[in-house]
Amino acid sequence: MFVVETDIINAARKAGAKYIVKLATTDSAMHVHSDIFYARSHLAVEHFLEQGDIPFTSLRPNLFHNNVVGLDLASVAKTHQFRTMAHGASVASIDPADVGRAAAALLSLDDPSPHYGQKYTLTGPENINDQSVGEVLREVLQTDVKFAGGVRDDEFPALFLAALANLKQGKGDLAHTATSPEILALAPPRSTFKDYVTHYFAKRV
Numbered sequence: 001m002f003v004v005e006t007d008i009i010n011a012a013r014k015a016g017a018k019y020i021v022k023l024a025t026t027d028s029a030m031h032v033h034s035d036i037f038y039a040r041s042h043l044a045v046e047h048f049l050e051q052g053d054i055p056f057t058s059l060r061p062n063l064f065h066n067n068v069v070g071l072d073l074a075s076v077a078k079t080h081q082f083r084t085m086a087h088g089a090s091v092a093s094i095d096p097a098d099v100g101r102a103a104a105a106l107l108s109l110d111d112p113s114p115h116y117g118q119k120y121t122l123t124g125p126e127n128i129n130d131q132s133v134g135e136v137l138r139e140v141l142q143t144d145v146k147f148a149g150g151v152r153d154d155e156f157p158a159l160f161l162a163a164l165a166n167l168k169q170g171k172g173d174l175a176h177t178a179t180s181p182e183i184l185a186l187a188p189p190r191s192t193f194k195d196y197v198t199h200y201f202a203k204r205v
Contacts, residue, residue, distance in 0.1 A: 035162035087150025092123035095191035
């Protein structure tokens with residue numbers, strides 16, 4: 001990740017880029033001693049940008065809506081079962097499209113200088129948990145859907161287990177993390193998990 005992203009940054013510099021918006025990962029994981037390897041990589045890229053001469057802003061989004069039920073969302077309508085990534089915890093997941101809108105809003109500013117060097121947290125507008133995920137799926141699909149537990153550790157590469165643990169510790173709820181005021185003023189995330197699921201299955205009818 002570090003090599004690829006810094007190569008892209010260097011290419012952008014040579015092409016004359018004047019401003020960069022970087023996508024990182026959830027703010028609670030972005031520290032030097034994080035057990036999450038890709039969070040440390042994101043942190044290293046942020047440091048690379050800080051040492052460079054291209055102004056930048058880094059976006060640190062929470063768990064994406066499309067990852068709430070792991071890789072199982074497409075099959076829920078057939079199996080009538082679902083599992084969750086953050087089993088037992090609440091998380092303010094966010095629609096990736098809202099992250100994209102925030103990045104686009106920053107890049108479209110006539111004067112983005114107030115945002116130079118800033119690192120912004122982005123979360124969804126509400127907490128969700130095992131129960132509310134089930135309620136959304138039942139309402140959207142108009143059928144009974146049963147909770148089948150959390151995504152198991154043995155279903156994930158060992159390198160990603162720390163990310164699961166971070167979620168299950170409850171560090172991604174609105175009590176512990178919230179969208180930065182600057183993003184709320186510029187491009188507030190509005191899409192709920194229900195909005196995302198409704199749109200997801202509408203495309204598959």
